[in-house]
Amino acid sequence: xxxxxxxxxxxxxxxxxxxxxxxxxxILLNFAAxxxxxxxxxxxxxxxxxxxxxxGHIWNxxxxxxxxxxxxxxxxxxxxxxxx
Numbered sequence: 549x550x551x552x553x554x555x556x557x558x559x560x561x562x563x564x565x566x567x568x569x570x571x572x573x574x575i576l577l578n579f580a581a582x583x584x585x586x587x588x589x590x591x592x593x594x595x596x597x598x599x600x601x602x603x604g605h606i607w608n609x610x611x612x613x614x615x616x617x618x619x620x621x622x623x624x625x626x627x628x629x630x631x632x
Contacts (some may be wrong), residue, residue, distance in 0.1 A: 550597045551606060563608035574598035 550570065557566035577596045583627050584592040617625050 550600050551604070554601055554606060558608055564610040567608050567610065571596050604607060 554566060554570055557569065560566075574596060577593055577598065581593040581596065582585040586592055
């Protein structure tokens with residue numbers, strides 16, 4: 549199911565955008581597995597189905613941006629960052 553959803557998203561959106569919902573799901577399931585335990589002390593979620601994407605090397609490849617903020621734009625960038 550996870551692989552099929554990833555494939556569907558990859559066909560309808562940019563490949564890098566298709567990764568995001570499943571990355572969020574993976575994070576939430578990992579959090580739940582570490583936080584919520586059964587009465588016997590075992591994780592409530594023992595297997596994260598999103599792991600299939602990592603095991604099968606199915607995640608869409610995303611190139612890392614190598615851009616640099618030009619010196620002339622640095623003051624504007626700094627003001628914008630400090631406002632938030």
